[in-house]
Amino acid sequence: MATALVSQPLFAESSQYNLTRGVTDISNQVYDLHMLIFYICCAIAAVVFGVMFYSIFKHRKSKGAVAANFHESTKVEVVWTVIPVIILILMAIPATKTLVAMEDTSQSEITIKITGSQWKWHYAYFGEDVEFFSLMSTSQQQIDGVEEKGAHYLLEVDNPLVVPINKKIRFLMTSDDVIHSWWVPAFAVKKDTIPGFINEAWTKIDEPGVYRGQCAELCGKAHGFMPIVVQAMAQDDYDVWLTGKKEEMALAKAEAAKALDATLSIEELLTTGEGIYASRCAVCHQANGQGLPGAFPAIAGAEVATSGSIDTHISKIVDGVAGTAMQSFANQLTDKEIAAVITYQRNAWGNNTGDVVQASDINSYKTQEAEPSSKEL
Ligand code: HEC
Numbered sequence: 260m261a262t263a264l265v266s267q268p269l270f271a272e273s274s275q276y277n278l279t280r281g282v283t284d285i286s287n288q289v290y291d292l293h294m295l296i297f298y299i300c301c302a303i304a305a306v307v308f309g310v311m312f313y314s315i316f317k318h319r320k321s322k323g324a325v326a327a328n329f330h331e332s333t334k335v336e337v338v339w340t341v342i343p344v345i346i347l348i349l350m351a352i353p354a355t356k357t358l359v360a361m362e363d364t365s366q367s368e369i370t371i372k373i374t375g376s377q378w379k380w381h382y383a384y385f386g387e388d389v390e391f392f393s394l395m396s397t398s399q400q401q402i403d404g405v406e407e408k409g410a411h412y413l414l415e416v417d418n419p420l421v422v423p424i425n426k427k428i429r430f431l432m433t434s435d436d437v438i439h440s441w442w443v444p445a446f447a448v449k450k451d452t453i454p455g456f457i458n459e460a461w462t463k464i465d466e467p468g469v470y471r472g473q474c475a476e477l478c479g480k481a482h483g484f485m486p487i488v489v490q491a492m493a494q495d496d497y498d499v500w501l502t503g504k505k506e507e508m509a510l511a512k513a514e515a516a517k518a519l520d521a522t523l524s525i526e527e528l529l530t531t532g533e534g535i536y537a538s539r540c541a542v543c544h545q546a547n548g549q550g551l552p553g554a555f556p557a558i559a560g561a562e563v564a565t566s567g568s569i570d571t572h573i574s575k576i577v578d579g580v581a582g583t584a585m586q587s588f589a590n591q592l593t594d595k596e597i598a599a600v601i602t603y604q605r606n607a608w609g610n611n612t613g614d615v616v617q618a619s620d621i622n623s624y625k626t627q628e629a630e631p632s633s634k635e636l
């Protein structure tokens with residue numbers, strides 16, 4: 260009977276109040292399991308409350324009922340222990356089956372490493388040399404309520420994770436800083452990403468589409484601003500995307516190399532820097548450079564961005580500050596972008612140093628760092 264109910268849910272399928280079926284075999288298993296357990300709970304509730312209300316009504320005081328006076332009925336105690344145990348075991352069997360299937364990452368066809376960090380995702384495709392960051396793309400104006408909120412408010416990113424359908428995809432998940440959790444409800448995948456650990460999960464998507472999720476672990480101030488967008492497409496389209504992405508990455512690399520020889524004007528650096536600052540730094544140091552006292556230092560008027568040496572300033576961004584939320588941006592931004600954002604910080608909000616930092620400065624800082632310099636000898 261239970262299976263009949265599950266396969267033809269009374270009101271479940273189309274209700275906006277229920278779980279959705281999702282788009283993977285596992286998410287369907289989870290859905291069926293949820294319905295099965297739900298109906299078992301309903302049946303238990305009907306029996307328990309039925310007996311209770313029947314007893315209250317039948318043996319009410321106005322009918323002259325007199326309470327029986329007994330205790331320690333071994334028979335009753337055995338029965339009320341054994342029945343729930345049997346019910347629990349019956350429920351554990353399908354639940355364990357689904358859990359085991361969720362954990363089985365064997366025979367996967369694609370492996371993608373997912374790294375969480377405050378507050379963005381990084382995706383790396385194994386064996387493909389393709390990797391990129393994925394950041395929320397909702398504008399600050401929408402968040403501030405100055406602009407009308409879009410259809411995918413807080414659930415949109417600049418670079419979605421792109422995957423093919425009908426392929427078993429294994430995810431290796433880890434984190435650069437605190438615990439995050441990669442959660443896409445339509446796949447029934449939700450796994451913590453833990454610094455120093457690698458967790459595994461997998462999915463195999465049945466239908467092309469765009470699926471959205473969020474970080475599901477309270478990971479700091481902008482926890483609500485690191486959404487996940489997955490674009491699932493047919494294998495052919497995926498292949499085209501992958502080739503395009505590789506070309507795009509090669510182009511960016513060539514561009515970055517070219518930037519090392521270029522001397523950019525301060526205007527150009529400031530424009531680029533302002534954009535980088537708004538999208539990558541303002542979440543902590545604030546758009547006005549004032550930071551948040553006690554959590555994120557101000558850049559406006561700070562020694563590091565005014566009278567301090569440029570190398571110290573560069574080191575903060577290239578190396579980060581170990582043990583704090585100030586992460587290393589060495590692999591997140593190109594040398595040109597780092598140079599631009601430093602130039603911006605040294606000239607915005609009254610930090611009128613007039614200093615100009617070029618990509619080559621960043622590059623020479625990095626190389627200096629890589630080989631212990633003669634200074635140290
Ligand atoms: C996740 C939050 C976060 C983000 C994003 C972030 N920072 Fe920081 N930043 C910090 C924290 C926290 C510190 C203080 C570290 C410490 O204790 O020394 C800091 C320190 C700094 C300092 C040194 C300040 C001082 O007075 O010593 C500079 C410069 C800086 N950040 C620049 C940047 C730039 C440029 C970006 C963007 C590319 C950026 N930060 C993005 C959190 C952040």
Ligand SMILES: [Cu+2]
Pocket residue numbers: 375438439440474475476477478482485
């Ligand atoms: Cu997070």
